[in-house]
Amino acid sequence: MIAPLPGQDAEPFHDILDGYFTLKESVRQLMARHQLTWAWLMIGHAPVMEIEGLAPDAPVPLHLRDTTYAGLIDAMTLTVIASGDDVSLVGAGDWRWLDAREDPSLPVDIRLAEPAYLTGFGLSKKPNAKRISAEEVLADAPILLGDASAFRPFQA
Secondary structure (H helix, E strand, O other), rough: OOOOOOOOOOEEEEEEOOOOOEEEHHHHHHHHHHHHHEEEEEEEEEEEEEEEOOOOOOOOOOOOOOOOEEEEEEEEEEEEEEEEEEEEEEEEEEEEEEEOOOOOOOOOOOEOOEEEEEEEEEOOOOOOEEEHHHHHHHHHHHHHOOOOHHHHHEOO
């Protein structure tokens, strides 16, 4: 048998996404931190907020305006591909808004309102410091994906 080279196996890991950034930026930081080129992530219980008119790279203001919407991602799976300093997110999830909204979809520039715990598998050229057993990731899957029939697509 030929032994795989580093980066040829998907390693299971867990980590925390930073809060207050867009979901895409938080995932980009995660990918850079672990030098991942590809990842499959499972996120559960992630509070989110949409602040109308706030640029994706702008800090969250100290006082939230009337044009702020709060919500919660109950469960989400994401496939992430890194290309240079950018990432592409494709996935599906179950989320809800705490306020009435015309459009119930999750905006591309949705922000995490708090840090979010995640597990997943990723390809990296370096050993993953947050490595866990595959069984631990897969044990989370039935819990997070239990009501996948309610999942809606998300892409960023």
